[in-house]
Amino acid sequence: MEVWTIANQKGGVGKTTTTVTLGGLLAAWGFRTLMIDIDPHASLSSYFGYDPDQLERSSFDVFLAITERRHVIVHDVILETQSERLHLIPATIGLAGLDRQSGRLEGMGLALKKALRQLISDYDYVLVDCPPVLGILLINALAACDCLIIPVQTEFLALKGLERMLHIINMVMRVRTAPLPYTIVPTFYDPRTRSSLETLAQLQRDHQSHLWSGHIPVDTKLRDASRAGMTPILYDPNSRAVLAYSELLATLRHQTLPY
Amino acid sequence: MEVWTIANQKGGVGKTTTTVTLGGLLAAWGFRTLMIDIDPHASLSSYFGYDPDQLERSSFDVFLAITERRHVIVHDVILETQSERLHLIPATIGLAGLDRQSGRLEGMGLALKKALRQLISDYDYVLVDCPPVLGILLINALAACDCLIIPVQTEFLALKGLERMLHIINMVMRVRTAPLPYTIVPTFYDPRTRSSLETLAQLQRDHQSHLWSGHIPVDTKLRDASRAGMTPILYDPNSRAVLAYSELLATLRHQTLPY
């Protein structure tokens, strides 16, 4: 089982979209795939038509139970989507209160890692969608994953944010035994704007060794797919974004294949 | 002195862009204006060329001093921008740790409100740029402001998020004596996409009484302005976005004028 975390402290860069699109592709390619929503704003859960205010169980219950050393069956919070082999652990607003408690509860940073041990033989891939904020939830996702995917919008403000994000990751990573591999994915690329062209060139200069060689184009089909509540590959398998994400997935799988 | 908070738990909807553009316009129209960055990711501070990792003082110091009942001179953390009459209190990453402490420290939700008392005769308008997360920082901004501006991207996922945002605001607002006026501002509007047209129609149906009658168009000049580190009105006063934001500002000022 491979665990991939999709994170960036900058908001609106395509974290949820990347999680849904890669999740849909992995399931379509025949892999048993679980997406985990740990964003209290619950965009991923809403995407698949689940109303976070109505859900009885979510990732919040798993975090709390594990941190308070109570028994929990992670399988009980897993929901289906209309794509075969693609499952979801939804989020609720309760997650927003975990930071306040993290001062109080020992070992809260490893709750997700411990929870995933129960699922090792059930899924081939687990994708974790993170909130746009540095806190206990992001720390959990970084501690639990095998590799990190950082979507970065191809525009100026997002670049400044990336430096800081990497700075933070290095700080947080001291708790891990092995360094965490990460891949930077340029998103919202539009070759007609100077901002996209210059930003991509700068990413190539400054982050060559961790930068994916392609880019995700601006594609309104991604918004249409989210309105329809379908993964982009189900909605329109020939859209430019799905083709680009397929290339990304092929590269990511190649990088993480056990040799 | 009027305090306006710009907030939305959804990331990437145009909070920082709205703060910078309205701030630049207010200063150009002759008002003494202060922008306060309380996002640990510090996009607003980076926009004006300040590197959050190099700053000695920031909004974090003000929060901490006031909560620990130490004396602090808020004026000492104020920075200038190249626009006359437009000042900034920057953010640093230390803000990310405040949630963990909020369980411990009494009355942390009113730190910003108390800090702004020192500035009452110095500024006509204060604009607070919030992080995309529900926590102690957002609570401070909601408690300190006279009105709330909620940028909402004109696309499907953002609408779902708005319902939850309003739900949360109602919960948090119980601490206030008077109800908080709020204005929903449609952003990233592109009449060529179905997503924009349908979302705007839905906003008009569901949120008529709090929805601004106009919308902010997609405009790459906003990105170019952020690369140049200039407010949009300085960068290109005739851009479509600046004209739209000017209309918004005229409406907001009219709504909040004391009678």
Ligand SMILES: Nc1ncnc2c1ncn2[C@@H]1O[C@H](COP(=O)(O)OP(=O)(O)OP(=O)(O)O)[C@@H](O)[C@H]1O
């Ligand atoms: N390549 C793209 N082209 C066009 N629209 C896109 C693209 N990627 C994402 N979007 C749209 O942009 C919006 C923001 O994307 P998304 O919600 O995935 O970002 P996020 O990083 O998860 O945001 P948050 O920080 O709130 O979690 C969504 O409406 C999505 O449909």
Ligand SMILES: Nc1ncnc2c1ncn2[C@@H]1O[C@H](COP(=O)(O)OP(=O)(O)OP(=O)(O)O)[C@@H](O)[C@H]1O
């Ligand atoms: N109307 C617009 N047209 C085109 N680009 C825009 C528009 N508004 C904002 N942008 C760009 O979109 C990106 C996201 O905007 P911004 O950073 O202001 O959002 P935010 O809500 O503050 O994000 P965060 O949740 O990370 O704080 C920025 O690069 C900005 O330049």
Ligand SMILES: [Mg+2]
């Ligand atoms: Mg998201």
Ligand SMILES: [Mg+2]
């Ligand atoms: Mg912002």
